[in-house]
Amino acid sequence: MDFAFLATQMVSGFSLATLLFLNASGLTLIFGVGRIFNFAHGSFYMLGAYFGYQVSAVWGLPFWPAILVAGAAAGIVGSASEYLFLRRIYGRPHEGGFQILLTYCLILIFDDLVKMIWGSEYKSIAKPPGFLGAVQVGDVFIPTYNLAIIAVGLLVVLAAWWILSRTRAGRIARASAVDREILGCLGVNVPLTLTVVFGLATALGGMTGALAAPLRSVTPGAGIEIIIDSLIVVVLGGMGNFWGAWFGAILLGEVNAFAVAFVPEWSSLFSYIVMVLTLIFRPEGLFAPARIRKA
Amino acid sequence: MDLPRRYKFGLLWTAGLLVFALVPLLMTSRYQMNLAGHILVWGLFAVSFNMLWGVTGMLSFGQALYYGIGAYSVGLLVTRVGAAWFFPALGIGLATAALISLLVGLLVIRMTGVYFTMLTLAFAQLAYQVTLKWRDLTGGDDGIQGIIPPGLLADKTFYYYVVLAVVFFSIWVLKRMAYSPFGLVLRCIQQNPERVRFIGRSVRMNQLRIYVISSLFAAAAGALMAGMDSSIHPDMLYWTTSGEVILMSVLGGINRFFGPFIGAIVLILLEDVIGAKTEFWPIVIGSVILVIVILFPRGVVGEAQHLWSRFRGDSSQRSPA
Amino acid sequence: MNALLRVEQLRKAFGGLKVTDEVSFSIRPQEIAAIIGPNGAGKTTLFNQITGQLPPDGGRIRFEEVDLVGRSPQDIVRLGIGRSFQIASIFPDESVRDNLLAACLSRLNQTRRLWRPYTSHLQAGEEAMAILASLGLESQANRPAYELAHGDQKLLDIGIALALRPKLLLMDEPTAGMSPEERQRTRTLIKKLWQEYRLTLVFIEHDMDMVFGIAERIFVLNHGRLIAEGAPESIRANRDVITAYLGEETG
Ligand SMILES: Nc1ncnc2c1ncn2[C@@H]1O[C@H](COP(=O)(O)OP(=O)(O)OP(=O)(O)O)[C@@H](O)[C@H]1O
Ligand SMILES: [Mg+2]
Numbered sequence: 001m002d003f004a005f006l007a008t009q010m011v012s013g014f015s016l017a018t019l020l021f022l023n024a025s026g027l028t029l030i031f032g033v034g035r036i037f038n039f040a041h042g043s044f045y046m047l048g049a050y051f052g053y054q055v056s057a058v059w060g061l062p063f064w065p066a067i068l069v070a071g072a073a074a075g076i077v078g079s080a081s082e083y084l085f086l087r088r089i090y091g092r093p094h095e096g097g098f099q100i101l102l103t104y105c106l107i108l109i110f111d112d113l114v115k116m117i118w119g120s121e122y123k124s125i126a127k128p129p130g131f132l133g134a135v136q137v138g139d140v141f142i143p144t145y146n147l148a149i150i151a152v153g154l155l156v157v158l159a160a161w162w163i164l165s166r167t168r169a170g171r172i173a174r175a176s177a178v179d180r181e182i183l184g185c186l187g188v189n190v191p192l193t194l195t196v197v198f199g200l201a202t203a204l205g206g207m208t209g210a211l212a213a214p215l216r217s218v219t220p221g222a223g224i225e226i227i228i229d230s231l232i233v234v235v236l237g238g239m240g241n242f243w244g245a246w247f248g249a250i251l252l253g254e255v256n257a258f259a260v261a262f263v264p265e266w267s268s269l270f271s272y273i274v275m276v277l278t279l280i281f282r283p284e285g286l287f288a289p290a291r292i293r294k295a
Numbered sequence: 296m297d298l299p300r301r302y303k304f305g306l307l308w309t310a311g312l313l314v315f316a317l318v319p320l321l322m323t324s325r326y327q328m329n330l331a332g333h334i335l336v337w338g339l340f341a342v343s344f345n346m347l348w349g350v351t352g353m354l355s356f357g358q359a360l361y362y363g364i365g366a367y368s369v370g371l372l373v374t375r376v377g378a379a380w381f382f383p384a385l386g387i388g389l390a391t392a393a394l395i396s397l398l399v400g401l402l403v404i405r406m407t408g409v410y411f412t413m414l415t416l417a418f419a420q421l422a423y424q425v426t427l428k429w430r431d432l433t434g435g436d437d438g439i440q441g442i443i444p445p446g447l448l449a450d451k452t453f454y455y456y457v458v459l460a461v462v463f464f465s466i467w468v469l470k471r472m473a474y475s476p477f478g479l480v481l482r483c484i485q486q487n488p489e490r491v492r493f494i495g496r497s498v499r500m501n502q503l504r505i506y507v508i509s510s511l512f513a514a515a516a517g518a519l520m521a522g523m524d525s526s527i528h529p530d531m532l533y534w535t536t537s538g539e540v541i542l543m544s545v546l547g548g549i550n551r552f553f554g555p556f557i558g559a560i561v562l563i564l565l566e567d568v569i570g571a572k573t574e575f576w577p578i579v580i581g582s583v584i585l586v587i588v589i590l591f592p593r594g595v596v597g598e599a600q601h602l603w604s605r606f607r608g609d610s611s612q613r614s615p616a
Numbered sequence: 617m618n619a620l621l622r623v624e625q626l627r628k629a630f631g632g633l634k635v636t637d638e639v640s641f642s643i644r645p646q647e648i649a650a651i652i653g654p655n656g657a658g659k660t661t662l663f664n665q666i667t668g669q670l671p672p673d674g675g676r677i678r679f680e681e682v683d684l685v686g687r688s689p690q691d692i693v694r695l696g697i698g699r700s701f702q703i704a705s706i707f708p709d710e711s712v713r714d715n716l717l718a719a720c721l722s723r724l725n726q727t728r729r730l731w732r733p734y735t736s737h738l739q740a741g742e743e744a745m746a747i748l749a750s751l752g753l754e755s756q757a758n759r760p761a762y763e764l765a766h767g768d769q770k771l772l773d774i775g776i777a778l779a780l781r782p783k784l785l786l787m788d789e790p791t792a793g794m795s796p797e798e799r800q801r802t803r804t805l806i807k808k809l810w811q812e813y814r815l816t817l818v819f820i821e822h823d824m825d826m827v828f829g830i831a832e833r834i835f836v837l838n839h840g841r842l843i844a845e846g847a848p849e850s851i852r853a854n855r856d857v858i859t860a861y862l863g864e865e866t867g
Contacts, residue, residue: 037409088589096408097354101545102588104538108581116575224534228420231413266428272421279402279414476721476737477730483707483718490705493667494722494780495693501727 017253018153042223048206063128074206079199341555343512349549352485357419363532365517392514548594653837698782
């Protein structure tokens with residue numbers, strides 16, 4: 001096995017990891033702040049991809065603005081869903097189960113809406129001009145678009161780090177033990193915060209979907225695979241644990257990239273295998289103290 | 296009419312049995328009998344699932360795994376080894392489901408809440424992927440066709456009555472269980488797991504027990520379905536199958552033993568009517584359940600009973616969960 | 617002297633906060649003792665360690681010469697330690713009778729049965745009714761527990777613990793949140809239960825009438841340390857206690 005091949009897989013693993021991380025951090029964000037588990041998070045990823053397709057391939061907006069528009073649109077749909085539906089079940093007994101149910105309904109609805117609007121064929125977005133080729137390092141070719149994804153990921157990580165450690169909102173979000181009552185006691189307008197944070201989280205998901213679209217074709221129903229991958233990331237890293245999720249994403253991204261290279265036929269199994277092994281040997285997650293996961 | 300509960304239940308039970316028993320005699324088309332058979336099998340699947348969720352509070356999103364194990368055990372053995380293997384296959388399916396649910400259960404019951412739900416989902420998806428990819432054994436996404444049970448069972452009407460008997464018997468067993476001391480402990484676990492430990496019972500042990508039991512009945516439902524439709528498909532293990540029983544339970548009401556069964560009737564009939572008119576069935580059911588979750592959390596049966604008791608001025612109703 | 621429960625050099629800290637600081641004491645069979653101390657003194661945490669909910673950082677807990685440290689709550693309950701909680705811990709959707717039945721069936725080791733209806737177990741039924749009678753909750757038997765008044769929920773919690781026929785019963789603030797009349801009733805009731813069921817009873821309480829009215833011995837916790845123990849008269853006279861605790865209470 002030559003070095004160039006390994007390095008190429010490595011980079012492709014990193015860009016996959018970045019996508020996983022971006023998506024999973026949306027999932028973690030709304031769970032950390034509002035104790036809301038958004039089972040439909042993957043559907044917002046899918047919506048983002050379709051919005052991106054609509055805006056760039058159909059309406060002809062340049063790629064990068066289109067990504068932002070797609071993210072924003074997904075975020076608006078997200079906020080609306082929270083405002084119209086989710087907030088009606090807060091505080092119920094067994095709220096967790098109802099959250100899953102309600103967001104499950106959203107998956108069914110969004111999947112079908114997407115089919116109604118865009119049909120069920122594959123859709124793809126062209127890579128932006130300037131990111132079509134590859135850079136050569138030694139005898140390793142690295143697609144520039146993959147590098148761009150990694151760069152976007154790093155940017156988001158830096159921004160997130162800044163928000164989490166330097167702003168009041170971030171510090172509140174980071175105290176992952178917060179629940180809605182405590183937020184209320186801190187003088188936060190809780191309903192508004194939840195709507196906004198839900199919007200942000202889903203916008204992150206939507207933007208990730210649009211970013212991923214040039215690499216992985218978009219289909220209705222893509223949401224569920226993504227949510228499971230994101231969940232595995234979160235299981236590896238620990239829910240609400242931002243950095244843990246990053247490591248979890250890198251681990252999963254690399255495992256997937258090499259699985260695709262060596263055993264393409266069975267590659268879809270590897271995420272699950274990593275998860276099962278983690279559960280057997282480190283049930284408390286690779287990076288999180290056990291306490292956090294009992295939410 | 297103020298019959299004691301026991302008689303009321305017996306009446307309903309007999310009425311239900313009669314209705315389903317009359318289906319092959321009254322309905323002329325095989326299609327309608329098949330529909331009734333589907334209701335029975337899904338009803339069993341949903342009721343067994345609700346022992347986990349409605350009773351114990353464990354929302355599994357992966358019961359399709361065991362449903363699939365039952366279906367593929369029968370499908371594989373009957374088509375590869377011989378029709379005579381139908382009953383042994385049923386037994387092997389149940390044994391496999393017991394073993395796998397024990398192993399998976401040991402891993403997933405260490406988690407609570409959302410983690411539990413998502414891990415059960417992940418395990419079922421793992422099984423789905425294996426079924427899809429292991430073409431040599433399972434036929435991949437072609438599934439397996441031509442599963443003809445042996446002897447008399449090959450006759451669709453006879454098979455229907457066997458399904459009827461097995462389903463009613465299984466549901467009766469589950470009902471006894473729900474009102475046994477074990478069932479009481481399960482309900483207590485849902486309401487206050489900490490207190491359960493402080494009456495000297497292990498929460499995990501009992502959760503594991505009901506996880507295995509529920510999975511056994513899911514496997515039985517899958518096995519029955521394989522013989523009824525004569526064909527199986529990896530979609531039986533897909534997450535939407537697990538979702539289906541969840542929807543049935545919510546529709547009917549998770550706090551009533553028969554809620555999920557009623558939910559199965561409603562959902563399958565609706566799907567039959569609406570699904571025939573539009574391919575966008577999921578959006579319809581998604582919206583219906585959304586409304587139910589937000590406005591009528593008790594489900595059809597629970598809401599009806601609630602109205603009835605309000606009408607009679609009786610306040611001793613259990614709270615909506 | 618043979619103690620029923622013996623706690624030796626028990627230690628527990630949350631981060632830097634020592635909530636149990638080298639606590640040693642023992643409880644004699646059949647006695648009725650109170651644990652008092654200001655809010656946050658570490659009383660509930662002490663119970664949590666005895667009952668296996670929280671692992672201590674160090675020290676030993678022996679019950680009838682069995683080491684409790686490292687055992688699960690359900691094991692400890694089955695060894696004979698019952699517990700009621702500061703915030704009533706009941707099964708809200710079950711009827712009052714079924715709450716007690718669950719505990720009785722558990723004690724009788726019947727909870728693995730999955731065939732006969734739980735309501736048809738005669739002995740459990742009788743025991744549950746007997747406890748309902750001792751608590752004076754007969755008229756509420758068929759109501760779902762969540763409908764009960766707060767005070768009755770606390771009683772039900774105690775009833776669930778009693779149904780386990782514990783040798784040692786730990787009660788965490790049995791009268792918390794009750795009205796003065798309810799307190800009065802509960803005080804009499806607890807004393808009666810202690811005699812009727814020949815219990816060894818340790819209760820945490822802020823209500824001083826109750827503490828000095830029925831406890832034979834009193835333990836005083838402050839900042840995780842046991843600062844005094846003894847008969848009510850000696851505690852009343854103890855300077856440390858007065859400054860640490862009673863001073864604030866009596867003005
Ligand atoms: N799980 C925990 N993690 C961190 N700190 C804790 C935990 N449980 C209790 N504490 C802290 O330990 C201290 C003792 O708590 P504890 O509940 O034992 O007090 P208490 O004596 O029962 O008080 P009260 O009379 O108010 O019930 C308190 O400062 C509390 O905040
Ligand atoms: Mg306390």
